Amino acid sequence: APVTLDNIAAQCTWALSGVYGYGMYVDAKDNTIDDLRIENSDVDGSYTHGLYFVNTGSSTDGTISNVYIDNSSFDDNDQKGGTTGFHGYGCYIDNSRAKKLSVDDVTVQNSTFSDNKLKGMYLEALNDATFSGITVANNGTVQSTGGPAGADLNLKFATYANITFTNATFSNNGVGSVSGGAGLAIKGRNDGATYGPNPATVSNVIINGGSYTGAPNNISFGNKVTSMTLSGGVSIGGSIGVGLNVWVDVAGATISVGNTSFSNTLPYDIATVLNIDASACNFNLADNFVIED
DSSP states (O other), X not given: OOEEEESOBOOOOSOBTTTBOEEXXXXXXXXXXXXXXXXXXXXXXXXXXXXXXXXXXXXXXXXXXXXEEESOXXXXXXXXXXXXXXXXXXXXXXXXXXXXXXXXXXXEESOEEESOSSEEEEESOOEEEEEESOEEESOSOSOOSSOOEEEEEEEOSSEEEEEEEESOEEESOOTTSTTTOEEEEEEEOOOXXXXXXXXXXXXXXEEESOEEESSSEEEEEEXXXXXXXXXXXXXXXXXXXXXXXXXXXXXXOEEEEOSEEEOTTOSEEEEEOOSSOGGGSEEEEOTTEEEOO
């Protein structure tokens, strides 16, 4: 039977061990948690984190699967306050422990991730996930070195695929860092001494419709993302930064942009910083691709 949290108000305004406070804390503990539903709930106003997934077990990797979130809010999570520090998340999936965490088969719809100090979502593991009709606004507005963002999918240590955003609204995220802030950032980490020996790969990322505005980098793909598609009437705008920033470093990556519009107020529509020969990537501009005059 599913574990269902319906019409819940979850808030923790004090610090666990003097550091963190979580609205909802979900720990796999070397096990599999299957069929978790969060509906019609408010996970707002906690000390550092709204919803937090982790595996703190010491013997085997953990799994959280079949997650369904509907009509819920993960907003304003930073009662700790201050102007610096790595805290203030609407939703955080932690895959940094010795035993890893898989988060699979996720549906998030009609929910908000807004007004969180550092990131609306920070996700280090995610597979077969669909986000539809979500609002991600005004996250990462305080100056920080922690990569402020609306949603940062910083995927690590595994192979990930099939991540879709449909008719999402992203606005005014990541402005705490003029160059590094992002609306939606998706990375398959394969860099450096930490990630190079066990690189992540991300494929079949789809941005279908929706609005992405007001971030220094409205949509950003980086590291080992092998295939990404924008279609279905994506609108990218704002008056700062870059519309689409592609800095993948994998030969054979395919970037397809169709039925997408870039506002004439953007300083830069598309930026590519490829750590490989650009000819090794497939960059396709399809029908109904519009850059306004």
